[in-house]
Amino acid sequence: MSGTWTPGPGPTTGDDKFVATVDGAYADALAGNDTLTGNIGNDTLLGNDGNDYIGGITGNDSLSGGAGTDTLLGFDGNDTLSGGTGADSLVGGNNNDFVDYSASSAGVNVNLTSGAGTGGDAQGDTLSGIEGIIGSNQNDTLTGSANADTILAGGGNDTVSAGLGADSVDGGTGNDTLLGSDGNDTLVGGYGTDSILGEIGDDVLIGDDGTNDTLGGADYLDGGAGNDSLFGNAGNDTLIGGAGFNRLTGNDGNDSLVGGADNDLLQGGAGNDTIRAGTGVNTIEGGAGNDLIFGGNGADVYYITTNTGVDTINTGGGNDSVYIQGMDSTLGGPNGVVWGSLKTGDTLGGGWSVVKTGANGGYVINGTDSVSFDNSPNRIISGSYYVQPPDVDPCFATGTLIATARGEVAVEDLRVGDLVVTAQGGAALQPIVWIGHSRANVARHPDPRRIAPVLIKAGALGEGVPHRDLRVSPDHGMFVDGYLVPAGRLVNGTTIVQELWCPEVTYWHVELPAHGLVVSEGAVSESYLDDGNRKQFDNYGITTLFKDFASERANGRYAAQACRPVLEEGSEVLDRIRARLAARAEASAKVGARRTA
Known part of the structure; x- marks a missing residue:
């Protein structure tokens, strides 16, 4: 015992007194009507059976009364008070204090507003100065106060009403009902089939905690009034936004998402989801799975990822836009089919346009502008349409080694924040601020030369440059003789060739704080420059969900913003560079012939 101990009569049942004399004291009084007083540290005081008086004083104390009619006072600090069985008086004091009923063998009814408890270990309890409740593993009814409360319901099928204030509620396991009431609340259903109502305030509603998807239930989340964020996570969930500017994210499972009257973000996630937008200007992302999407009366924006399911779109009453993401996008085969009703004013964007080809009425979609539909079609893409992604922007192919502060790293293994080596002036190391990737189906493109990778063999640009095939x-702009030269303009058929036979390729690019030069396989080339082309990357929505630029290098933005002059066809400098590289290729061929002779 870390204090002054005055034992009562009897070895285990006396009325003991203890006063802590050191910080962080521990005292177990056993049975009897005991008086325990803590110190200024984080004390643990156990009264056990009997009618005990336990005072924590200052510090974050753990006070346990055990059986009997106990009085527990936390005083200063963030204290946890457990009265045990019996009609106890639990007084938290200053700071954020909890009452703990986790040991109760029966469900408890605890109300912080009235300060009363019934049922199980809470029977007859009075509470004041309490900001948090830890429920039992049974079926509890827990009610918060007008303050900012934290309620951990634990196991069982619980009903929790958070009350006024910005509250935090975790339902734990079981089929729980969580009510946020007023205030900006965070409500987590936990494992089980939960019903979560945010009511008034800017709330965050989460169906389960996401740590074990196999236990996710079919949750019901209703944001109510306010700007809410709802996350279904595992299970087949129902998410209702209500009034306010809401974010609804279904995540795993076959979810149902319903927007409200304002401008919502609705994200289906994985699974076969049903998404119904409200009357505002909404952003809708189907995600993986076979999704059924209904637009509202506003000018909605749809983001569809191909080859992850068959999506059905009904664009609603406003002038809507549909953006198709993913480079392998034959939207007429068994994967990636997009159906939907169309009307005057709708557009198909994301770097796509429609060009009619052939007498049979087929279509090739491979441009960069948006397209207006009329009322005659009844679906966006049908089996008679052939879809091809837009041209690929400057990128590195998978496997390209980029020089970084930690050595050469494959481009696909880079992460935002990594420091890359820069060349030709400026800071020697620059952080990556964005990484884009895009999968190109070369075999399906009507003109593979526009997207097929260019192979720059080792030593093609100079001695040891690149030091490995690139x-x-x-x-992609290669830095040659002080200029940026698109790799396709350097093809000579020997040391620099275009791999038109490549069926598909995944391209990657890295963005620095400003357009610059990086070292790839020992050769110097450009970093990513956003000239309005970011949306052609599969993951562009992560940083530019609402961008909508004309996506052509011909718009002049690239040349105007590039870190070095860009050589175009017809340039005498480009002709000299080609001649030099051709001579180098010829010399290399002669050396190789002599070696094999």
Whole structure:
């Protein structure tokens, strides 16, 4: 015992007195009507059976009364009070204090507003100065106060009403009902089939905690009034936004998402989801799975990822836009089919346009502008349409080694924040601020030369440059003789060739704080420059969900913003560079012939 101990009569049942004399004291009084007083540290005081008086004083104390009619006072600090069985008086004091009923063998009814408890270990309890409740593993009814409360319901099928204030509620396991009431609340259902109502305030509603998807239930989440964020996570969930600017994210499972009257973000996630937008200007992302999407009366924006399911879109009453993401996008085969009703004013964007080809009325979609539909079609893409992604922007192929502060790293293994080596002036190391990737189906493109990778063989640009074969997209700017030259303009058929036979390729690019030069396989080339083309990357929505630029290098933005002059066709400098590289290729071929002779 870390204090002054005055034992009562009897070895275990006397009325003991204890006063802590050190910080962080521990005292177990056993049975009897005991008086325990803590110190200024984080004390643990156990009264056990009997009518005990336990005072924590200052510090974050753990006070346990055990059986009997106990009085527990936390005083200063963040204290946890457990009265045990019996009609106890639990007084938290200053700071954020909890009452703990986790040991109760029966469900409890605890109300912080009235300060009363019934049922199980809470029977007859009075509470004041309490900001948190830890429920039992039974079926509890827990009610918060007008303050900012934290309620951990624990196991069982619980009913929790958070009350006024910005509250935090975790339902734990079981089929729980959580009510946020007023205030900006965070409500987590936990494992089980939960019903979560945010009511008034800007709330965050989460169906389960996401730590074990196999236990996710079919949750019901209703944001109510306010700007809410709802996350279904595992299970087949129902998410209702209500009034306010809401975010609804279904995540795993076959979810149902219903927007409200304002501008919502609705994200289906994985699974076969049903998404119904409200009357505002909404952003809708179907995600993976076979999704059924209904637009509202506003000018909604749809983001569809191909080859992850068959999506059905009904665009609603406003002038809507549909953006198709994913480079392998034959939207007429068994994967990636997009159906939907169309009307005057709707557009198909995301770097796509429609060009009619052939007498049979087929279509090739491979441009960069949006397209207006009329009232005659009844679906966006049918089996008679052939879809091809837009041209690929400057990128590195998978496997390209980029020089970084920690050595050469494959481009696909880079992460935002990594420091890359820069060349030709400026800071020697620059952080990556964004990484884009895009999968190009070369075999399906009507003109593979526009997207097929260019292979720059080792030593093609100079002695040891690159030091290993380098593959880039045709438009990727290589730094040669002080200029940026698109790789496709350097093809000579020997040391620099275009791999038109490549069926598909995944391209990657890294963005620095400003357009610059990086070292790839020992050769110097450009970093990513956003000239309005970011939306052609599969993951562009992560940083530019609402961007909508004209996506062509011909718009002049690239040349105007590039870190070095860009050589175009017809340039005498480009002709000299080609001649030099051709001579180098010829010399290399002669050396190789002599070695094999």
